[in-house]
Amino acid sequence: MGLKTLLKSGFTLEIYFYKNNRAAFLAMFLWPYLMLTLILGMGHLFGSPSAFRQNVRMDVDPVVYYVASTLIAMSALSVMWGVGGSILWYKWSGTLPYMLLSPNRMSTTLVFSFIPRYMLGVLIQLAEFAPLIMLIEGVSNGLVKIGILALAATVGMIPLLGFSALFASFLITIEEETNVLSWLNPLILLFSGAFYPAYLLPYWARLISQILPTTYTVELARLAAIVGAPPLAPITFFIGVLLGIALVYNSLAYLLVGYGEKKAMEKGAI
Amino acid sequence: MSLGEEGVERTIIVKNLVKNYTTYLRKGLLKREKKVVHALKGISFDVRKGEVFGLLGPNGAGKTTTVKILSTLLLPDGGEARVLGYDVVKEAAKVRKVIGVSLSVEKGFFWKLTGRENLTYFGMLYGLNGEYLRNKVEELLELVGLKQLEVADKLYEEYSLGMKARLSLARALLIDPQVVILDEPTLGLDPPSARMLREMLVRIAHEDGKTVLVTTHNMFEAEMVCDRVAIINEGEIIALDTVERLKQRVADSVSLEIFAFLPAGIPQETIVLKLKEATGYPSSIFAENGGYRVKVVVPPGEAGEATSKALRVLHEHKCSVRRVEIKEPTLEDVFIKLTGKTGF
Numbered sequence: 279m280g281l282k283t284l285l286k287s288g289f290t291l292e293i294y295f296y297k298n299n300r301a302a303f304l305a306m307f308l309w310p311y312l313m314l315t316l317i318l319g320m321g322h323l324f325g326s327p328s329a330f331r332q333n334v335r336m337d338v339d340p341v342v343y344y345v346a347s348t349l350i351a352m353s354a355l356s357v358m359w360g361v362g363g364s365i366l367w368y369k370w371s372g373t374l375p376y377m378l379l380s381p382n383r384m385s386t387t388l389v390f391s392f393i394p395r396y397m398l399g400v401l402i403q404l405a406e407f408a409p410l411i412m413l414i415e416g417v418s419n420g421l422v423k424i425g426i427l428a429l430a431a432t433v434g435m436i437p438l439l440g441f442s443a444l445f446a447s448f449l450i451t452i453e454e455e456t457n458v459l460s461w462l463n464p465l466i467l468l469f470s471g472a473f474y475p476a477y478l479l480p481y482w483a484r485l486i487s488q489i490l491p492t493t494y495t496v497e498l499a500r501l502a503a504i505v506g507a508p509p510l511a512p513i514t515f516f517i518g519v520l521l522g523i524a525l526v527y528n529s530l531a532y533l534l535v536g537y538g539e540k541k542a543m544e545k546g547a548i
Numbered sequence: 549m550s551l552g553e554e555g556v557e558r559t560i561i562v563k564n565l566v567k568n569y570t571t572y573l574r575k576g577l578l579k580r581e582k583k584v585v586h587a588l589k590g591i592s593f594d595v596r597k598g599e600v601f602g603l604l605g606p607n608g609a610g611k612t613t614t615v616k617i618l619s620t621l622l623l624p625d626g627g628e629a630r631v632l633g634y635d636v637v638k639e640a641a642k643v644r645k646v647i648g649v650s651l652s653v654e655k656g657f658f659w660k661l662t663g664r665e666n667l668t669y670f671g672m673l674y675g676l677n678g679e680y681l682r683n684k685v686e687e688l689l690e691l692v693g694l695k696q697l698e699v700a701d702k703l704y705e706e707y708s709l710g711m712k713a714r715l716s717l718a719r720a721l722l723i724d725p726q727v728v729i730l731d732e733p734t735l736g737l738d739p740p741s742a743r744m745l746r747e748m749l750v751r752i753a754h755e756d757g758k759t760v761l762v763t764t765h766n767m768f769e770a771e772m773v774c775d776r777v778a779i780i781n782e783g784e785i786i787a788l789d790t791v792e793r794l795k796q797r798v799a800d801s802v803s804l805e806i807f808a809f810l811p812a813g814i815p816q817e818t819i820v821l822k823l824k825e826a827t828g829y830p831s832s833i834f835a836e837n838g839g840y841r842v843k844v845v846v847p848p849g850e851a852g853e854a855t856s857k858a859l860r861v862l863h864e865h866k867c868s869v870r871r872v873e874i875k876e877p878t879l880e881d882v883f884i885k886l887t888g889k890t891g892f
Contacts, residue, residue, distance in 0.1 A: 287672035291658070294665040298703060372655030375621050376719070380673045381644050391673070543623045546569055546616070 281390050284382065289394035310403045314348045338503040342414055345407045346427055346499035349400075351472040353431045354438060354492045355463055356399055360392045361442035363460070365450050375548055385443045385535035392439075400431045419507065426502040426513065433517050434495030437524035440531035441491055447531075447538025450547055470496050491527065494520045559632055559727055559759040560595035560618065566626035567613050567783075587613040589783040590627060595727075595761055595776075600753045602774030603763040604879070610783040611763035612651075615731045618761065619649045631727055648720035650730045653713035653737070659705040663694055663715050666704055671722050688718040693744065710741030717745065721752070727759045728752060734769060746773045767879040779883055786886050791879060798877040798885050801845045804854055806862065807871040809839040814865055816840065822865070826857040830884050839870065845881045 296303040321330065321340060330340045365388065368374035380387055404424055412420030469483055470476065470492035476484060487493045498516040501508045542548055567588040572580040588610045595601040603611045616622035617629055620640040628635065634642040650656075657666045664685060671681045689695040692714035699711055707715065713733060720728055733749070734742040750773050753760045764770055770777050771791050778788040787794055810819065816833045823831040823844060831844040842862070846854040851874050862869055 283672060283675055283677065286677070287669060290672055291661075291669050294661050294669065295658070298660045298662070298665075371658065372652055373658065375619070375649070375651055376656055376670060377673065378621065379619065379644050379647075379649060381641050381675065387673075540623065543621065546613070546622050548616075548621050 281386070284380075284387065284390035285394055288391035289398070291391070292395050292398055306399065306402060307406065310348060310352060310406055313352065314344060317344050317348065337506075338500070339414055342411060342423065343500065343503035345411060346423075346430075346503045347472050347496065349403050349407065349427055350430060350434065350492070350495050350499040351467055352403065353396070353400055353434065354467065354470070354472070354495065356396055357392075357435055357438040358442045358445070358463055358466070359460075360395055361388055361439060362445035362449070364388055364392060365446040369450075378548060383536065384539045385447070385531060388446055389439050389443055393435075396435060397432075400428070404428055404431075422508065423502045426508055427499060429513075429517070430495050430498035430502070433520045433524075434491065434498065437491035437520060437527045438495075440524065440528035443531040443535050444527070447535040447542075450542045451538040451545075466490060466492055469493070472496050475500075491520065491523045494523065557597040558594040559597050560593075560601075560761060561630045562594065562614070562618075562627070563592050563629070564590040564627035565592070565614065565617065565624050565629055566590050567610075567617065567622070567624050586783050588617075588624070588627075591780065591783070591785045592627075593778050593785060593788055595759055597759055598753055598757045599775040600749055600760045600762060600773050602770040602777040603761065603780055604765070604767065604770045604774075604777050604883070605763075605780035606765055608782075609765075609780045611765075611780060612731055614780070615649075615651070615729055615761070615763055619647060619651070619729055620644055645723070646726050648723060648725035648728045650716040650720040650733060652731065653716050653733060653735060654709060655712075656716060657704045657712070657719075660703060662701045662703055663707065663711070663718075664689060664700045666715065667718055667722065670719050674723050676722065684722065684724075688721055691721070692718045692748070694718070710737050713737055713741060713745060717748065725758065727761070730760065730762045732763055732765070734764070734766065742769070749773050767883065771879050777879070779886060781883075781887050787882065794879060794882045795877055798845065798881045800847060801877050801881060801885065802848050802851050803875045803877055803881050804844045804846055804851055804858065805871075805873045805875055806842045806855075806858060806869055807836070807839055807873075808842060808862055809868040809870070811866045811868075814867075819861070819865060819867070822861045823858055826861045827854045829854065831858075832880075832884055843880070843884070845877065845884050 296306070318341065321344070331337060365374065368377055377387055377391070378384055404427060408420070408424050411423055414420070415423060468474065469479065469487045470490050471479070471487065472492065476487045476493055476496070479487065494516050498513065498520070501513055501516070565588050569585045569587055571583050571585060573583055574580050591610070591614065603614060605611050613622065617624050618631060618636060620636050620643050623637060630636065631643045632646050634646070636643050658669070661669065667685045667688065668681065671685060676684060686695070689700045694700045694711060694714055697711065699707065704712070704715070717730070717733065720730065730749070734745050737745065746769060749760050749762060752758050762773070774791060776788065776790050777794060778785045780786070787797070810816070819842065820831050820833050823842065827844050827846065829844050829846050831842060834841045834843070842858070844854055844858055855872060859869060859872070
């Protein structure tokens with residue numbers, strides 16, 4: 279069966295879900311601004327926008343910076359929860375065996391059924407933040423930045439899919455009933471510099487940040503927050519790094535998820 | 549697909565299938581003890597095209613393990629299983645394209661989606677789309693009666709168990725499979741829903757020519773719907789034949805059934821044990837209509853003596869006897885005779 283069909287089924291599931299869950303639909307709209315307001319509010323408690331610029335050593339607008347960070351952080355969390363944690367959701371609802379009966383590998387089904395949910399979430403967040411960014415940066419500059427953020431969220435998702443699929447297979451292999459990622463997510467975001475620049479972290483933490491795909495997505499998003507036109511060379515560089523990391527993580531995931539799937543089927547965990 | 553000894557097409561072939569589970573028992577905070585459970589001890593059987601084949605056995609006998617292996621969701625430790633000629637381990641993807649599966653009637657769907665939406669989603673996941681999918685969903689909703697009940701557009705979370713079972717069967721038929729595998733499809737259903745489902749299984753096999761493998765621990769159900777039955781107990785198949793032929797194995801027996809109320813505080817196991825001691829034959833006990841149905845399978849010539857012995861035991865234990873019957877043997881009696889067990 280084609281991947282297109284898997285994507286289509288995932289998209290259909292999302293549409294049905296939100297159609298029948300108006301509160302969840304509303305929350306999806308409100309959540310990005312709630313998170314942004316909280317972060318900005320806390321930021322103002324600790325200092326002014328000029329103090330912020332001094333601290334991050336870049337000419338960035340704090341609002342645009344945190345819009346970018348919020349979008350990337352929420353997108354990263356969404357991938358890690360959506361792919362890594364979906365296996366538990368399917369297991370608890372009893373749908374896991376029926377998902378796996380589709381003529382695809384477990385990892386393919388998990389990853390590709392999730393992509394529509396992710397893209398829908400990112401699109402809605404971008405559409406929500408677009409007026410705010412254009413208000414601060416002007417229409418043309420704002421559109422460029424929204425484009426970079428869309429690129430960061432899309433390219434940044436690719437390595438995270440493999441990264442999260444590894445956790446999914448780990449969860450099903452060890453028959454764990456809690457999402458290990460929920461403990462790791464805050465650390466991953468911290469080491470990636472989502473809310474605190476990575477270069478200000480201690481040396482050992484910076485080493486960890488180098489192997490996390492989210493680090494480069496955050497860097498890409500930060501470039502979008504620089505006042506004026508974003509520099510093209512570092513953007514190309516980070517996209518290259520993300521694609522390289524994607525190759526490593528996704529290849530690893532392809533091999534290890536297959537192994538995890540076999541182990542789970544041997545143990546009767548499905 | 550291959551031909552059996554009688555020249556009948558065999559859609560499912562199982563040879564010496566073995567499955568062991570390793571479990572760990574916690575012994576304190578850090579220690580744990582390894583325990584190996586032999587779920588299947590080399591079972592073999594085959595299922596013919598267009599028949600309803602029943603895998604009958606008590607809980608923990610190995611029925612679900614067999615079904616999961618045939619559904620490609622569990623890897624066996626040994627032996628071989630083929631569906632329409634495809635190996636369930638090496639050709640799992642091909643097997644999935646020809647089977648429809650229902651593993652549980654009470655879950656397995658998205659609670660916040662309607663019955664119709666759930667079917668549409670799973671249909672897409674299994675590769676169906678467009679007009680064909682829409683028509684198929686409509687056809688199946690009608691076939692299982694959810695359309696007639698006007699609940700196709702109700703959320704799954706509002707479904708009764710009977711409705712869930714119907715939807716589960718509909719999903720199993722989505723890809724128009726040649727082989728339908730159902731694990732305890734009527735478990736917990738009210739009698740009308742269970743009857744409707746049983747009738748449907750027979751129709752699917754006998755009219756549409758599909759092969760239906762159904763597991764159950766309900767012997768009445770097995771008698772009603774199955775063309776052939778394999779009795780599975782502790783991971784081994786102890787008998788395999790048509791229901792009629794299986795019943796002939798106990799044709800030299802009659803079933804003594806006593807309906808009684810047990811006083812509080814007397815365990816059922818005690819009654820079963822005492823009856824066996826007194827009559828010399830295995831007995832079983834089942835809860836029924838607020839009381840208990842006690843059953844002893846005995847040779848016809850000994851029915852009278854066994855009855856008086858059994859009544860004496862029940863009297864000694866202050867049980868209130870309401871009815872005594874002597875019946876022709878049933879599948880249940882076959883099981884009791886073959887296993888010496890007290891029933892399911």
